[in-house]
């Protein structure tokens with residue numbers, strides 16, 4: 001690291017890279033550096049969307065973000081709605097395409113295209129990318145920030161932008177470093193929990209018999225703390241519990257419900273949301289199968305291994321298994337409301353994002369500058385903002401980054417005049 005910068009961006013993820021580009025676009029000509037602690041920037045972008053990178057959503061943003069102040073995202077997306085963000089990406093050469101459910105992907109369907117073009121844009125705009133280098137501490141004295149790296153390197157900057165992300169997915173660079181830097185400068189932290197993360201379940205015949213099976217359905221999570229959440233879509237039964245996008249969307253609610261003394265809650269699985277319990281009962285009653293072989297009777301409704309698990313749950317009671325009508329009643333109920341205990345989530349290691357982060361109240365949503373430390377900006381997931389699946393997280397990272405970078409440039413200009 002050389003010694004003097006106008007702007008140092010801490011973190012080379014989607015938010016940090018867009019912040020540097022935003023600062024240049026707003027006219028900042030002095031030295032700008034993006035400092036990244038991993039061996040390469042943009043590691044989460046590269047892994048995103050299973051390597052396809054669901055980069056944004058063209059759906060209305062209302063209701064798609066969780067935050068200590070859900071209105072905090074509005075000014076950012078008023079200035080930089082998805083269309084404008086995609087136009088900025090188009091300017092650096094990235095073509096995009098809209099797929100089902102308003103999800104936007106690079107036209108190449110490769111995250112690699114996004115990282116190549118973003119890094120090329122940084123090079124063209126003469127932004128120094130310094131990695132691997134971890135920033136340990138930031139202090140402000142008079143009008144200047146003093147930045148110290150883990151290797152003892154020191155530098156000064158007239159403005160600092162913290163784009164250090166969350167502690168989710170440590171294997172891809174997630175850490176608490178950004179929280180700690182902002183806390184040391186007086187900011188409050190809303191303790192994050194893992195979100196967009198698989199659920200861990202109590203031992204159950206479903207796991208014993210149906211591990212590895214995918215199903216489409218609907219799941220209601222009922223937390224011991226009273227939180228409830230429901231999702232619909234595709235789920236995957238695993239040896240530890242429930243995965244797949246729709247299960248991961250319940251992860252935040254489950255994460256918030258975990259306590260040191262109690263299980264997180266229960267899930268109620270509806271394997272056939274399109275059918276009423278009574279209609280399922282009629283189908284089973286009418287099934288013409290040898291010796292009331294319930295696995296065959298269920299074969300038209302659910303995958304065979306799930307049928308096996310359900311029959312196992314019900315047939316354990318002799319009284320039930322000996323009566324055709326009791327069996328039909330119990331199986332229909334289990335197909336609609338199979339209850340399984342939730343012990344928690346797979347934790348930050350397997351979480352795509354963290355729910356929680358640095359309190360937004362101490363940042364101006366119109367500029368993303370700290371209300372406590374002038375010249376200090378933050379953006380992306382380090383703040384207490386997380387989105388639903390479908391491109392909302394990268395869109396927040398990029399839009400908030402670009403806006404924070406532009407604001408930093410305007411701040412520096414006003415300070416010079």
Ligand SMILES: Cc1cc2nc3c(=O)[nH]c(=O)nc-3n(C[C@H](O)[C@H](O)[C@H](O)COP(=O)(O)OP(=O)(O)OC[C@H]3O[C@@H](n4cnc5c(N)ncnc54)[C@H](O)[C@@H]3O)c2cc1C
Pocket residue numbers: 010011012013014015016035036037038041042043044045047048049050053054055056133134135136163164165166168169172173174175177178351352353379380381382390391392393394395397
């Ligand atoms: C597997 C996976 C798939 C995903 N898929 C999608 C998807 O398809 N669509 C979507 O919208 N979202 C997706 N997400 C979420 C999305 O990737 C993140 O929300 C987004 O990347 C956050 O951007 P960020 O810049 O705020 O943080 P990050 O991308 O985490 O970047 C922060 C960077 O700062 C660096 N850093 C931290 N501390 C320091 C320090 N002290 N000094 C120097 N550098 C530091 C980190 O190493 C990191 O590179 C996915 C996440 C994961 C893990």
